[in-house]
Amino acid sequence: MMFTVQPIDFAIATARANKRRTRKIRWTAQFGTGEKSQQGRMIGGVREGLWTFWHRNGQVATYGHYQHGRKQGHWIHWRPDGRPEAKFAYKNGRLEVLGLNPTLA
Secondary structure (H helix, E strand, O other): OOOOOOHHHHHHHHHHHHHHHOOEEEEEEEOOOOOEEEEEEEEOOEEEEEEEEEOOOOOEEEEEEEEOOEEEEEEEEEOOOOOEEEEEEEEOOEEEEEEEOOOOO
């Protein structure tokens, strides 16, 4: 038995695959106890935009931006008690600048 793919079928299959790759979803993950552990947006299975991560006690642990799945810009980290711990700057997923105990005012 021989199968041939018609051009129209290929175009439809390609369009469906591209749609799956560009699907935008809001992603929320939880600890085993049900509290949020991270939240952000995924486009085509890749992290994009603002993401927030939490400690198990509900305090924000980290937040920052992803661009094409790589950390970008300023990322801020807090201790579980809510005090600032560190501030990082990323460019294309690579750490550029590190600051410990920043003043976030």
